[in-house]
Every structure is written in structure tokens, then in C-alpha cells.
Amino acid sequence: MRNFRTYAYLRASTKEQDAGRAKNALLRFANDHDLVISAFFAENESGATLQRPELFRLLEIAQKGxxxxxxxxxxxxxxxxxxxxxxxxxxxxxxxxxxSLDLPTSHQFAVVNDEFTGRMLSAINDLMLDMLAAIARKDYEDRRRRQKEGIIKARSEGRYRGRPIDIELQQKVEGMLSDKKSYDYIQHILGCSRSTISKVSKKLKLNNLKP
Incomplete structure (x- = not known):
């Protein structure tokens, strides 16, 4: 009988991305390895920062093993x-x-029960974790560098206009703000960021001040 729990962590980098996209893949893995997922923790935050409330809520709740x-x-x-x-x-x-689904050496953690095997797997897995974490960081830095270079080039050629405005989303936010809906409610329904709501709110206030 197993005496540990399994907690699933889902993350996407921006509010526009679906943090729950991988949920089905994790459920399939759990089913194939006779695991029961006790809870899902999902958030839209960058993996390049430690400011991730849901990850640390998971870490606070989880117990040894x-x-x-x-x-x-x-x-x-x-x-x-x-x-x-x-x-x-x-x-x-x-x-x-x-x-992790992309780290086969870690899959044995789902079934191992004896201490010796666990320690051996842990030593191997720690090395693989460090390698993949370093690769993930390099990929992040490479993408940021390419984006920056692309923006500089586009600006020099007069092609850079910044991110396109989502008119439809703005109209929906305006409608909800006009109906006195809270920021939390709008975030939940539309899946947009608080900064987007704030920008629309400021725009509405400015328009209302115009004669």
C-alpha cells in the first residue's frame, strides 16, 4: 500500500496561454503508473522567476516522499x-x-518503495534534473536574445509596431467594467491579465473625462 501522494503542477508563461493544456497528459501518465493525483496546481507565471504562488503552495502542502x-x-x-x-x-x-514526463529516469519514482533503490534513483535523477534545468534556462535566454534582436532589426527598418491590440478582448473588458464587475471576476471569465484590465479601465476613465 502506497503511503505518498501525487501532486500535479501545471504552468504557462502568460495569461493568454492555457496552463491546463497538459492536464490530460498527466492524467494518462498517472493512470498508466497506478497513481492517483491528489490535486492540481496551475498558474500563469514565468518559469524564470521564483515568484510562483501555486508552486510554493504545492511545496508547502506536500510531505516527505x-x-x-x-x-x-x-x-x-x-x-x-x-x-x-x-x-x-x-x-x-x-x-x-x-x-517529469520528459525525464524517463524519474518515472521509477512512481513505483519504487525500498530505500536503497530510491537513493540510487535519486542520485541519477538529480544529475538529470540539473542538466534539463540548465538546458531550459539556455533555451529561455536564447529565445529572449532572438526576440530582442528581432525587435532591434524591425525598429531599424521601421517595421516594429509592438504587440497588436486585441480589440475584441478590450471590448469585452469594457463591457464588464461598465457592469461593475470586479477585476478577479473579469480575469476568471476572460483569462486576461490584471494589467490589461487596468489599461482598459484607465482608457474608460479618460474617455469619460473628455467633454
């Missing part, structure tokens, strides 16, 4: 070395086991 299930290691970390070391130390101090 519990499994943290993710689709890919980059869902947990696109962190710089020192931040990754800090996060990893929390995971290790709590005695948690990270199981």
Missing part, C-alpha cells in the same frame, strides 16, 4: 543557477520526488 508530477522540467524551472539551487534545496529538504 510525495511526488511532484510535471509535463516537462521547464514547467518547474527556467531559473538562473542560484535560483534553481534555492528551489532544488527546498524540494530535497522536504524529501519530495520530482517525476
Amino acid at each position: 510525495d511526488v511532484v508530477l510535471v509535463e516537462q522540467i521547464d514547467r518547474i524551472s527556467r531559473l538562473k543557477d542560484d535560483d534553481w539551487d534555492s528551489l532544488k534545496s527546498i524540494i530535497k529538504a522536504k524529501g519530495l520526488r520530482v517525476v
Whole structure:
């Protein structure tokens, strides 16, 4: 009889992306490995920052031996070395086991029960985790560099106009603000960021002040 719980962590980088996209893949993995997911923790935050409330809520709730299930290691970390070391130390101090669909060496954590095998797997998995976390960080930095270079080139050629405005989304936000809906309600219904709602709100107030 197993005496550990499995917690699934889902993350997307922006409010426009679906943090729950990988939920079905994690459910299939859990079913194939005779796991029961006790809870899902999902959020829209960058993997390059430690400011992730849902991840740390999971880490606070989880107990020694519990499994943290993710689709890919980059869902947990696109962190710089020192931040990754800090996060990893929390995971290790709590005695948690990270199981990632893209890290086959971690899959055995879902079935191992004896201490010796667990320690051997942990040593191997720690090395693989560090490698994938470093790759995820490099991918993040490479994409940021390419984006920056693309913007600089577009500006020099007079082609850069910034992000296009989502007129339909703005109209929906305006309608809900006019109906006195709260920011939390609008976020929940439309899945947009608070900064987007704030910009629309400021625009509405300015328009109302015009003669």
C-alpha cells in the first residue's frame, strides 16, 4: 500500500496561454503508473522567476516522499543557477520526488518503495534534473536574445509596431467594467491579465473625462 501522494503542477508563461493544456497528459501518465493525483496546481507565471504562488503552495502542502508530477522540467524551472539551487534545496529538504514526463529516469519514482533503490534513483535523477534545468534556462535566454534582436532589426527598418491590440478582448473588458464587475471576476471569465484590465479601465476613465 502506497503511503505518498501525487501532486500535479501545471504552468504557462502568460495569461493568454492555457496552463491546463497538459492536464490530460498527466492524467494518462498517472493512470498508466497506478497513481492517483491528489490535486492540481496551475498558474500563469514565468518559469524564470521564483515568484510562483501555486508552486510554493504545492511545496508547502506536500510531505516527505510525495511526488511532484510535471509535463516537462521547464514547467518547474527556467531559473538562473542560484535560483534553481534555492528551489532544488527546498524540494530535497522536504524529501519530495520530482517525476517529469520528459525525464524517463524519474518515472521509477512512481513505483519504487525500498530505500536503497530510491537513493540510487535519486542520485541519477538529480544529475538529470540539473542538466534539463540548465538546458531550459539556455533555451529561455536564447529565445529572449532572438526576440530582442528581432525587435532591434524591425525598429531599424521601421517595421516594429509592438504587440497588436486585441480589440475584441478590450471590448469585452469594457463591457464588464461598465457592469461593475470586479477585476478577479473579469480575469476568471476572460483569462486576461490584471494589467490589461487596468489599461482598459484607465482608457474608460479618460474617455469619460473628455467633454
